[in-house]
Amino acid sequence: MTATPPRTAEPRPAPVAAPPDAATRARRSSWRRAWPAVVLVAVLLVVWQVYVDVSGIKPQLLPSPLRVLEQGWAHRDQLWANTVPTLQVTLVGFGASLAVAWALAIAADFVPWIRRALTPLLVASQTVPIIAIAPLMIIWFGFGMLPKVLVIALVTFFPVAVGLIEGFAATDKAATDLLRSMGASRWDQFRYVRLPGALPRFFTALRIGITYAVTGAVFAEYVGATAGLGIYMSIQKNAFRTDLVLAAVGVTAVLSVALFGLTYVVERLVIPWSRRG
Amino acid sequence: MAELVHVRLDDVRKGFPGTGPVLDGVSLEVAPGEFVAVVGPSGCGKSTLFTVLGGLEPPDSGRVLVDGRDATGATAPFAYMPQQDLLFPWRTVLDNTALGLEVAGVSRAEARKRAGELFEPFGLAGFERSRPGELSGGMRQRAALLRTVVLDRPVLLLDEPFGALDSLTRADMQAWLDGVRATFDRSIVMITHDLREAVYLADRVLVLGPRPTRVIAEVVVDLPRPRVPDVVTTPAFTALEERVHHALRSAMRGPVTRAQRAGGSGLGR
Secondary structure, three states, X not given: OOOOOOOOOOOOOOOOOOOOOHXXXXXXXXXXXXXXXXXXXXXXXXXXHHHHHHHOOOOOOOOXXXXXXXXXXXXXXXHHHHHHHHHHHXXXXXHHHHHXXXXXXXXXXXXXXXXXXXXXXXXXXXXXXXXXXXXXXXHHHOXXXXXXXXXXXXXXXXXXXXXXXXXXXXXXXXXXXXHHHOOOXXXXXXXXXXXXXXXXXXXXXXXXXXXXXXHHHHHHHHHOOOOOHHHHHHHHHHOOOHHHHHHHHHHHHHHHHHHHHHHXXXXXXXXXXXXXX | OOOOOOEEEEEEEEEEOOOEEEEEEEEEEEOOOOEEEEEOOOOOOHHHHHHHXXXXXXXXEEEEEEOOEEOOOOOOOEEEEOOOOOOOOOOXXXXXXXXXXXXXXXXXXXXXXXXXXXXXXXXXXXOOOOOXXXXXXXXXXXXXXXXXXXXXXXXXXXXXXXXXXXXXXXXXXXXXXXXXXXXXXXXXXXXXXXXXXXXXXXXXEEEEOOOOEOEEXXXXXXXXXXXXXXXXXXXXXXXXXXXXXXXXXXXXXXXXXXXXXXXXXXXXX
């Protein structure tokens, strides 16, 4: 090239690379965001503890948080042995749900009549009272993994599938036109624009889904299982061990929060370009 | 480099359910290597004209001819630059500019090499690995134009390429586009709202009437090339700009006048 068009004098923007102390600052800012929640939880626990100590209420009725912690620790082997199957069933159920949601959402994106057929079904799947369906699942499929996987799939499938279908459909018409003008096939449009464009929405749906998944697993186990946090809670309740029920609730909460946090890690790895406030 | 072609639009009509007719028999020609600017009242159907010309929407009637052959619905002769820059945040600037070549089946490495060679002349050198969000408005438009030019198609369709820029950056970009045009010999059709931009850049300005639209006036810009920024203050330039302006004004008055002539209340269509 011989003739070079004139370049406009535009100053280069300041380097955007993160300064070395970015990690420290990120930690500090996340603490600034988190402290009100932490303080609130601490205050509630203290009020609860003081109330139990002062009122002299029977521990079978309402155990103090310290007692829950102490008894939970004493029964940690049992709790752990029941956490593993719950985690397992959650991951298998949610994994199955994700796989089906992706397959159907992609099919719905390519074939309009599939989309029209699916949408009412997706909405209907959310109106099914899980409290009525879960026991039926046990009757139909026994005490194994299958009924629990199905319950989890039923409660998590909707948010994920809808998030994906809407994410694909939210693609800018102008972006589709641009790709078509380049000569892109429908599949090219999907992989270059529709799919990456839908990922931020998918991760939002994933976060909703994963918390439903843990709750769904515990609920399905509560109705009938050989092991798991749900059936553990049910057994301890019948033995009036409210402290151990609450200890199991605490474990469930920690599990949910950990899985929830994990989705952020995965999101940052998969779509580092998506910035959130 | 792509062979230059002759483009003709022959009595093109297009309407949409709900909005009614938009293009009401648009005919125009673009000579090989010619720069044609299209101006018209807001919402008159300029963008619709581009979607038909670029093969994205079929016309209800009429044809697009390239070198005399029917090319209605064909996207291959045209490189289209939409109003928004549409640089995708999940791709680096280099990968964004190489997208069209990748879609065309060029290997990723080759596509990046070809796009990368244009970063220097497009004033984007050093920003290959940046994300689009890190670029200024002017640089984003240059990247979008690079993505269009690198496709190596004979006709560029630019839909208000500088509409979103501030006036200083816009003046810079206009001077720069004139330079690009001298280097990369293509036919260019550009939609714009800016009459001065139209006269400054084009060989010919087409004025569209209100919707449903057709070409109602043509102003040939016989100013010498290359155009220097000072040209805008010359009497010849202002006379041309005034002619375009006048054609556009009478275009906008058009339907009211017709209604008045028909003895209507002057409320328009």
